Amino acid sequence: MSVTSITDKNKYLLWVKSGGRCQYRGCNCSLTQDILTKRNFNKAYIAHIVADVPGGPRGDAVRSPLLKDDITNLMLLCDAHHRLIDRADVAGHPEKLLLEMKKEHENRIETVTAIDQDRQSYILTYKANVGVFTPELSYQTVSQYLQPDYFPAMADTIDLSLSNSIQKDSTPAYWTTEVENLEAQFNKRLSQNFAKGEIKHLSVFAFAPIPLLIKLGTLINDIYTCQINQKVRNPDTWKLDDDMTEVKYTVVEPENNHKTVALNISLSASITNDRITEVLGDECDIYTIKIDNPFNDYLKSKRHLEDFSITIRQLLNKVKAQYGEKTPLHIFPAMPIAKAVELGRVWMPKADMPLFLYDQNTANSGFSKAIEIVNK
Structure with a gap:
């Protein structure tokens, strides 16, 4: 002593x-x-x-x-x-x-x-049941990943999650309930405060089935300045690094010209086209965006996310020019969390094609339509 x-x-x-x-x-x-x-x-x-x-x-x-x-x-x-x-x-x-x-x-x-006052960021969290797994996100576990670029604007998160949901993503009611709640919570907790100028930057932490993450991205859109965080398994973190190593995205275009068009996103895993035609039929044009050796933990840097944003925007423009803005684009995704949100963000609600989002679930023996996102 x-x-x-x-x-x-x-x-x-x-x-x-x-x-x-x-x-x-x-x-x-x-x-x-x-x-x-x-x-x-x-x-x-x-x-x-x-x-x-x-x-x-x-x-x-x-x-x-x-x-x-x-x-x-x-x-x-x-x-x-x-x-x-x-x-x-x-x-x-x-x-x-x-x-x-x-x-x-x-x-x-x-x-x-030492972080300047204008570097404050509001933490946005969203989680939903994924199969039998219900993820946990809290201010204590994610706030550390804002540093050193930002600091929390308040000692809590803006949580858009549906509390105590017992529904599983294998049922149609799950998608309807989750989308309605997500839209309602977003309008209540974000839209009004943004209109008042109270929220200038968001740090997004989300863990949910891919269609819901894309839906979340459409709500955030490019109106909000935000940092989208990715759950990385190795090393265990939510923060993308500054590595500038390039990941090459390959876009494969269809040879035919049918009225139905789909997008195969094979990034975290490979999706064979026969799994898509089982749902949509053979008279379907399938665009594919992929990387060499897809796996579920490849997204580790901000550069990877930025390059994807450019690639998917260019691809959406090309598909719209070929099929028209009123033709639905059927999306079959196997992609990281952050890229799902980013896909929703680059989609333009008044100009782009409607998005029909599909979810892979073993309980339903393959892909099934989960969410429709239409033009406004």
Whole structure:
């Protein structure tokens, strides 16, 4: 236990550098509010990395007196981690490790607080049942992925999800209910605030069947400035990186000219055309957009998403010129989350073809129509 009276100057400086949060790696809890009662009070402990007396934790006969009131030797900790490093597991917390924790935490606080005010972003979340899996999204789990480009405009998400839904995506009622809820929530929670100028940027985190993600994209459209985040499995993150490596998108055009036209999107998996003609019949022109070796975790960079946006916009223009803006485009998608949302965003509601969106579900033995998105 410290016997040194630390100067007010260093106390205040440590509070600023730590952001009022525990500096122990992985903790980051607020030291100004009780987690249950929400009552505000000071529950912080100032700990010495090198003890202020030679016989204390990590103490040294020469350095302890020199560092007893040195800001570089002080950490702000919660009660549990203060006890851990000074009593329960002193040996497991050498000076080098604690200095690393302190540096990491203070660098993160410095990065976050250096973001300009105009870089605030509202977190938009949307989730819906995918097969037997119901995903979880929360402010605590996704807010970290805004940094260092943006910071949360408020300590909560704008959640458009249908709460406590028991319907599964194998039933027609599921799609009707989800679309109605998505439109209603979007109009209620976003459209009005955007019209007032309150929302200038969105950070989108969504996990739902692909047709619903495309529908979400049509609502966001290009009116909103936004960052679409992608769930990456390896490494485990929601943040696309800045790698500029190109992914080549190949567009295969049909040879015939029928009245029915479809788009095969084979990016996260390969879709054979016979699975489409089983639904639409043989008299169907099928355009295909694909990559070499499709797999479900290939989208990792912002460049990949930007290139897709350009490619799909050009393709929509080409198909519309060939078949007319009133002809429905039947879309059979196997694609990443972010690209599904982006497809919806580039679709122009007053100019493009209607989109008929299909969903692959083993419970229905293949593809079935899920959502129709029509011109306004």
